Amino acid sequence: xxKYDDSGIAELNKTANYLRKQSLTMIYQRQAGHxxxxxxxxxxxxxxxxxxxxxxxxxxxxxxxxxxxxSKGHASALLYSALAKRGFFPVSDLDHWGELNCHLQxxxxxxxxxxxxxxxxxxxxxIAIACGLAxxxxxxxxxxxxxxxLGDGECQGGIVWEGVxxxxxxxxxxxTAIVDYNDVQLDGAVHDIMPMEPFADKWRSFRWNVISIDxxxxxxxxxxxxxxxxxxxxxxxxxxxxxxxxxxSFMENKAHWHGVPPNKQEYEAAMAELEREK
Amino acid sequence: MTDISGLAMREAYGRALADYGAVNTRVVALDADTSSxxxxxFFAKRFPDRFFNFGIAEPCMIDAxxxxxxxxxxxxxxxxxxxxxxxALEQVRTCVCYARTNVKIAASYAGVSDFKDGPTHHAITDxxxxxxxxxxxxxxPADSYQAxxxxxxxxxxxxxxxxxxxxxxxxxxxxxxESLQIGKxxxxxxxxxxxxxxxxxxxxxxxxxxxLLSREGIDAGVLDLHTVKPIDKELIISAARxxxxxxxxxxxxxxxxxxxxxAEVLGESFPVPLVRVGIHDTFARTGPDPDAVMDAFGMxxxxxxxxxxxxxxxxxx
Numbered sequence: 001x002x003k004y005d006d007s008g009i010a011e012l013n014k015t016a017n018y019l020r021k022q023s024l025t026m027i028y029q030r031q032a033g034h035x036x037x038x039x040x041x042x043x044x045x046x047x048x049x050x051x052x053x054x055x056x057x058x059x060x061x062x063x064x065x066x067x068x069x070x071s072k073g074h075a076s077a078l079l080y081s082a083l084a085k086r087g088f089f090p091v092s093d094l095d096h097w098g099e100l101n102c103h104l105q106x107x108x109x110x111x112x113x114x115x116x117x118x119x120x121x122x123x124x125x126x127i128a129i130a131c132g133l134a135x136x137x138x139x140x141x142x143x144x145x146x147x148x149x150l151g152d153g154e155c156q157g158g159i160v161w162e163g164v165x166x167x168x169x170x171x172x173x174x175x176t177a178i179v180d181y182n183d184v185q186l187d188g189a190v191h192d193i194m195p196m197e198p199f200a201d202k203w204r205s206f207r208w209n210v211i212s213i214d215x216x217x218x219x220x221x222x223x224x225x226x227x228x229x230x231x232x233x234x235x236x237x238x239x240x241x242x243x244x245x246x247x248x249s250f251m252e253n254k255a256h257w258h259g260v261p262p263n264k265q266e267y268e269a270a271m272a273e274l275e276r277e278k
Numbered sequence: 279m280t281d282i283s284g285l286a287m288r289e290a291y292g293r294a295l296a297d298y299g300a301v302n303t304r305v306v307a308l309d310a311d312t313s314s315x316x317x318x319x320f321f322a323k324r325f326p327d328r329f330f331n332f333g334i335a336e337p338c339m340i341d342a343x344x345x346x347x348x349x350x351x352x353x354x355x356x357x358x359x360x361x362x363x364x365x366a367l368e369q370v371r372t373c374v375c376y377a378r379t380n381v382k383i384a385a386s387y388a389g390v391s392d393f394k395d396g397p398t399h400h401a402i403t404d405x406x407x408x409x410x411x412x413x414x415x416x417x418x419p420a421d422s423y424q425a426x427x428x429x430x431x432x433x434x435x436x437x438x439x440x441x442x443x444x445x446x447x448x449x450x451x452x453x454x455x456e457s458l459q460i461g462k463x464x465x466x467x468x469x470x471x472x473x474x475x476x477x478x479x480x481x482x483x484x485x486x487x488x489x490l491l492s493r494e495g496i497d498a499g500v501l502d503l504h505t506v507k508p509i510d511k512e513l514i515i516s517a518a519r520x521x522x523x524x525x526x527x528x529x530x531x532x533x534x535x536x537x538x539x540x541a542e543v544l545g546e547s548f549p550v551p552l553v554r555v556g557i558h559d560t561f562a563r564t565g566p567d568p569d570a571v572m573d574a575f576g577m578x579x580x581x582x583x584x585x586x587x588x589x590x591x592x593x594x595x
Contacts (some may be wrong), residue, residue, distance in 0.1 A: 067348070109507055118348060119377035122368060128338045129373065132345020132353070136331065139306070140349065159369075162338035172332075 001052055001226045008051070010241040012218045016046035020247050021274050022081035022094065028103070028267040030098045032106070035149060036257040040076040040182040040215070040242040045075075045124040047221040048147060048178075049082040057087035060114040067133055069118045071126020072151035072180060074259070075109040079105050079116070085217045088115035102227060122169050123154040127177055128163030134235075145229070149178045153185030161206070173232040176225065177208075182244035186258045202236045215240025247274055280338035281350035282422050283450035287443050288386050290422035292317025294429040295354060295384075296324045305433055306346055310357040311340045315445075317385040318356040336361045340369035340381070347379040358392070359385035361403035363408060370403060374438045375413040379555050382432050382439045388418075389479065389529030390557075390571040391445035400479050401442075402557050406534025408440040409507045415460065416507040418442045418528075418536075420481035424504055431460055442478065444529075446568060449482025451502060463510035465517075469499025472586045472593075473517040473524050475540045477503050479568075480527035480555070480577065487582035498525075509539045515548045522594060523589040524552045527582050529572065532556040551592030553585040 001230045006010075027033035039216060051057075053066045068078050077097070084091040089103070096102035103112040107121025118129055126148035133146045154160060167175050181199065183190045203210045209231045213220040223241065228236035244252030244258070248270040262270055282290050299305050299321050306328045313331060315318040322329035332339040336357050343353035355362070362385050364369070368439055374381045385404060392399040408416045417432065417439060417449050419425045425443055432439045458464075466481060467488050474484040481502045487499040503510060518524055524544060526537035537554030544552055554587055567569035572578060 034472070047436050063350075116496075118344075119373065122372045124372055125344075125369070128341030129345045129348070133348055134345070135342065136306075136346045136349035139328065142349070146345075159337050159341070162332075162335040163341065165340055166332055166335070166342060207486035255349050 001229060004222055005266070009218050011052060012046050016043040016218070017274060017277055018048055018080065018085065019078055019080065019081045021078040021271060024132050024262070025097060026077040026081065026094050026097050027261045029095065030071055031261045032098060033261060034074040034259045035262065036095055036184060036244040036251060036254070037075045037180065037182070039073060039246045040073050040244045040249060041149060042246070043178045043216050043218055044149060044178055044180065044240055045078050047085055047225065047274055049216055051222065051266050052225050053147070054087070054144070055115070056068035057115065060088055060180050063140065064144055067117045067146040069126045069130055069148040070108055070120050071148045072123065072154055073120030076108050078108065079108055083113070083115040086115070089113070109116070121149065124157040124159040126150055127160055127167060129168045130175050131163050131172060131175070134175045135170055138172060143178065145177065146241060147176050152179055152181045152183060152190050152196060153193070155179065164203070164206045165206065167235040171233050172235045175235040176228040177235065177237045179237060179239050180242050181239055182242040184244035184253060184258065185257065188255050192202055200239055206211050207234065209234040209236040210239065211236060212239045216246060220266050247277055249273060281454060282426060284447060285422045286421050286446050287425045288317045288417065288445055289503055291384065291425040291429065291443050292320040294426035296320040296410060297342050298429050298433060299325045299328065302433060303351065304350065305352045305354065306330065307341050308339050308355045309351055310321050310334055310336045310361070312357055312386070316356040316384065318354070318384070330446050335368045336366040340366040341373055343381045344373040344377065344379045347381050352382065354382045354384050356384045356386065358399060359388035359404050360399050363401060363404035367407060370410055375411045379437060379439070382441060384441050384443060386443045387445045388442045389444060390575070391561050391568050393565045393568045393571045398559040400562055402531045402562065403534070405506055405528065405530050405536060406538070408535065409539065413438055415439045415505070415517065416442070416475040417460065417505050419504055420478060420502050421448050421450045421452055423450065423454060424458065427458050431458060434458055444479055448479035449486070451481045451485060453534060460462065460570045461505045461510060462503065463513040464502040466500040466502045469521055469525065470497040471521055472496065472500060472590050473499040473521045474582060474586065475501045475503050475514060475517070475524060475536065476527040477506055477536045481581050483577070484582055485522050487586065490579065490583050491586055495588065496586060496590065503536060506536050506539055507544060510541050511547065514540055514543045518544055518548045518550045522550050523593040524550055525555060525582065525585040525589050526552060527555040528575055531557050532558060551589050553589045555581050555585045
């Protein structure tokens with residue numbers, strides 16, 4: 001991983017703020033999307049797309065690139081905002097999200113949008129697909145790493161743990177999973193709907209290297225991703241404690257904002273808050 | 279060329295996959311704890327570094343196959359048809375078909391060929407399910423020759439394929455060395471009075487039925503529609519034009535499978551009577567051998583003979 005300093009961290013914080021505003025604007029304009037989970041994962045995505053991932057917007061299909069699978073595909077607005085800012089397609093495309101002829105689908109589609117490594121949307125697939133990708137990379141002696149970002153509610157599904165098991169069996173040190181652990185899902189709090197604790201212990205018992213961090217602290221995210229690269233014999237999971245709706249006070253920790261777009265008044269209030277944060 | 283017509287279909291496939299693995303080093307094989315049944319273990323023995331066992335977790339195996347395909351490899355995912363087409367269906371729909379990843383699903387023990395284990399292990403709805411998925415190609419080999427000969431064709435075809443295999447040997451219908459093409463059916467027997475459009479184990483049975491019918495003075499033709507999707511419309515229409523009556527025959531429910539595919543072509547392009555042979559909207563039972571189960575559940579040679587007479591009768595109405 002590239003080195004970073006205080007100014008780099010400040011820059012990534014600014015980028016995260018930009019991604020929050022851009023995602024929210026997309027969701028407001030389209031009157032559809034998932035604000036809560038975009039806001040909670042914005043810092044993680046800023047670090048990945050603007051510091052960690054070895055990618056080239058000029059060559060989206062470059063074989064040596066790091067791979068990223070947005071397993072929590074409903075945070076598509078966040079991914080699209082990051083890809084556009086990195087130059088995979090014009091930022092103006094974001095205004096057309098969801099239009100019939102726009103390449104930006106409701107959930108990410110690898111065939112339509114440059115920079116999307118894998119189609120997602122139905123929860124649970126990221127880790128098992130990352131497993132196959134990482135095995136293929138090892139078999140073909142390719143040095144790229146595979147990253148996947150999951151939601152916490154997503155981890156209630158069995159396919160996640162099938163993939164977790166398989167990554168451990170094959171000692172896939174080239175896989176890093178990040179869980180956006182905001183403790184809120186569509187119907188309420190994760191700890192009420194179907195508790196996942198002791199969460200870190202679950203991953204540990206599946207023989208993963210586990211790093212627990214504050215998912216809004218850019219320095220901690222950077223350090224965790226750096227550490228993950230040094231562990232060759234095990235896959236790593238970064239359990240990032242986050243706040244659903246982070247940065248917009250009236251959205252924070254509220255299940256309501258999982259998949260509801262803001263109205264004009266709410267949008268303006270939210271943007272004003274995010275502007276102040278910057 | 280070695281005569282493999284007597285081999286179990288799964289063995290012909292397993293040996294062919296291992297042979298092809300030497301030709302194409304991008305091929306990997308995955309299994310879900312069934313490699314000694316699907317016989318992907320022939321590949322595993324020759325190429326242990328390219329064989330991966332995911333345990334009894336078909337959804338994970340399919341997703342991992344997707345990962346291999348994303349990195350340019352050609353994964354053959356092996357499992358029991360009943361499981362891969364049902365338990366892993368969401369993976370197949372979203373990550374294989376919608377994402378159009380180059381995954382090859384080798385679905386073994388299809389139809390009622392797992393007679394011993396009973397209806398839990400029968401796959402009688404898989405053609406209907408797989409046929410309805412956009413981007414999916416569905417291939418049902420008629421005999422061991424096809425089970426082997428399709429392996430390189432499937433590997434070299436760019437896109438998702440569902441390859442439906444029987445556990446045991448089925449009656450041989452192919453001429454060794456005959457050329458095969460995905461999407462192009464084969465006329466196994468020309469006929470004037472009625473055409474039987476069959477796939478899989480029912481091609482051989484249909485030829486036997488046609489033999490019996492000829493003694494009654496009925497000239498029945500037999501089409502081997504190994505590719506159920508995309509279906510060979512031209513061949514079906516030209517047969518319907520010649521005989522004016524059709525029968526479909528498959529080791530599968532009559533709902534949604536080959537019979538439905540044939541009905542769609544006829545209904546839209548050249549309407550003639552069609553009688554479907556297959557399982558009639560019921561679960562089959564455990565039996566002493568595949569033939570006994572097939573005979574008991576509407577897929578006997580006698581059922582095909584009867585269906586041909588019915589189709590001809592309808593033509594005269």
